[in-house]
Amino acid sequence: MIYKGIYHLFYQYNPKGADWGNIVWAHSTSVDLVNWTPQTPAIYPTQHAGDINGCWSGSTTILLGGRPAILYTGIDRQNRQVQNLAVPKNLSDPLLLKWVKLTKNPLMAPTIENNINTSSFRDPTTAWQGPDGTWRVIIGSKINRRGLAILYRSKDFVNWILSEHPLHFAEGTGMWECPDFFPVSRQGGLDTSVVGMGIKHVLKLSLDDTKHDYYTIGTYAVDEDIYIPDKGSVDNDTGLRYDYGKFYASKTFYDNDKKRRILWGWINESLPQPEYVKQGWSGLQAIPRSIWLDKSGKQLIQWPISEIETLRVNQVNLPNKGLKGGSMLEISSITASQADVEISFEGFEFNKAEVMDPSWTNPQLLCSRKDSSVKGGLGPFGLQVLASKDLKEYTAVFFRIFKGQNKFVVLMCSDQSRSSLNQHPDKTTYGAFVEVDPVREKLSLRSLIDHSIVESFGGEGKVCITARVYPTLAVGTGAHLYAFNHGNGSVKISSLSAWGMKKAQIN
Template identity: 50%
Template sequence: MTPPIGVNGDNFRDPTTAWQGPDGTWKVVIGSYSNKQGMAIIYQSKDFVNWTMHPKPLYSTSKTDMWECPDFFPVSINNTNGVETSVTNPSVRHVMKASFNSHNYYFVGTYDTEQENKKNRRILWAWVNESNSSEDDIHKGWSGLQAIPRKIWIDRSGKQLVQWPVEELNNLRDNQVYVYGKHLKSGSVFEVSGITASKVDIETMFELPELEEAEFMDTSLVDPQLICDRKDSFVTGKYGPFVSRRDWLLLSRTIHSCAIGHPHSFDSMFKHVIYRSSLRNNLDKTTYGAFVDIDLHQEMVPLRTLIDHSIIESFGGKGRTCITARVYPKLAINNEGHLFAFNNGTLSVTISSLHAWSLNKAKINCRGSLENTESC
């Protein structure tokens, strides 16, 4: 084993006892320091002779100097007996120990051998701004948060990135409802019953049976947001807007939340839009819009929308576009949030499939066993 490029020999030392993974690969951790970060580097080998460095360290931090005398080993949670270094099962936890700043430190966790391979994904964490006033932010004591993590890859056309929620998010799904083959005539609206829309994950596929009748989309304004901002969710085109919305129906049937639509489809494009309105004042109610390049003659119109109280994240065209927005409802709160599908266009639209799930809370920084959710 030799120091990687950029690491001095003095900052590469103190290998741990080796352990063997389920795939038969041997691994060793070596203490190091590089780019102002202390770290535990992993080296791996199939034959215990030829070693290569894992592309990611087991752990790294900018808060320490050189990691000296690192160690990584399992400990039993059932008794005081020592455990062989290659044991990985529910009866053990793993200890990461190192010496830096003239002190020894350790932390205990679960060693996930599958996660060690990183799943070969590029994951993006987006940022969600607030849309209310600065005074409200100060009153709350916080402002903004991270969006759901998205896997990133290039579209097969090579023209654009694709963003899609990481698969682990599906573990939060619960209480599924579904609709198949629902025909939406012009002006029709129906409630997707059996689910509240305050925390929900919705996947929908739309068919356009009379696509050839759709009007031409004026793209002389190259910014689709400007086009959408001049209209609202009640504007009637041949195709659109149509899709789903989270709101409540008052006697006047006024929308006081958001509508997400695909107005004016033509050729191989549709428009992915979030319209925002609210009973509250002093809010940013910008309309967001984007063109989505898909072949509507070969594909249906797909949309996935995730709602978490004030946050709406919508993925159009299987992730070819993504829009994140904030809506602060006064009435559509918790069980008062309802999910509707509608069609404001003059031509009919078919919901080929609609699947919706309630979203449970993510278990973050839990103590105790996975079954003991009360400790989260």
């Protein structure tokens, strides 16, 4: 959230180690969303009835008069998941260092009467206010395999009444963690309570079964308090995702200073538990992203916040350049282990595109079968990042273009199969189809590279893929960066800009 010009990030944290357990609500502050200062934890277990066995996830809401409030899940002495409220002790403190829990906690709890699963009732969203002035919040849950967004209402933010029906549910999806529900438009960010003409709503769900975040775009029927996904918006794990790589338990907030909605996501480790515990830390936040509705109205666009560009140094530009099949081009004069790269491709030899097999419906499987070493007709072409000089290690982020029945199909892949000589990391290859017409549009790729993280944005933010890799050779000055084309057809680099990145202040 933002309060008195200061950004606040609250996050699940174990102060006693790099593994799960002893979770508190850690608290960091920033004035630019890039450089962060750790503060004392905001919430930790103290209340027998509310959170004595753990403080889990939740959300902040800005109440009338600009007053922040936190709703969060606690584990009570009966090991039930319940919802609690905490408010700042001193509203005049812009750092909000001290938080006070309501003695009335918990405010929402599972009972025999309300038929809520005591172990599947968690992660309240940012609340929104309806036109009737009543507050609403949803909480993730499940009944058997049916995922639920349980709805509560309150006039005073303290006394909450369970709705007779959920805001939304979907069969066969399992537990819905960290739900998020907010309005979007093509113009940019909207306050969470805004409704009206030309406004769509997004329901994002984190699936406990697959550890994927997926979302639908639809209509919020205010009078009935139900959410209806648009026709064609797939309401399960095969639908749209914020990110097709390592990215989970995400949350957005409305930045009312800059009128934008910002998305945070958690990047977990790809190493086995003993190895990441040995390194002394695990998990990190992705670069914050601005999100808005695509002009098609059918998906979201995501882009790194503009503030991240303040870290850029030593810009390298490359004018138009052809890239024949089988060729590579090193992008030098920047620190390749910590870089920001933007590249656009055009001038495709479409007559060399492979025919799209109708059975190729799973993009991740297609990317693993046709990884960056498999020569195609039009592609693979893109970037090899965190590459060693001898190319024994590299992570490839690339495109392929196929000839479909009545249009060309663009596939974006992130290939980690050769990312590290270390045999222990998960080296899953990720992929997604990009809704871009390569006949009429340039095909763009931006990758943010940070030692062991590669966040890539394809088609100007239509597809995002985050990779978590652990190179052993491509570290520090041993890391190299290449543009490549391993297909038969030639492509043209229409523009390329790359920067080294200064180190941000982090916790």
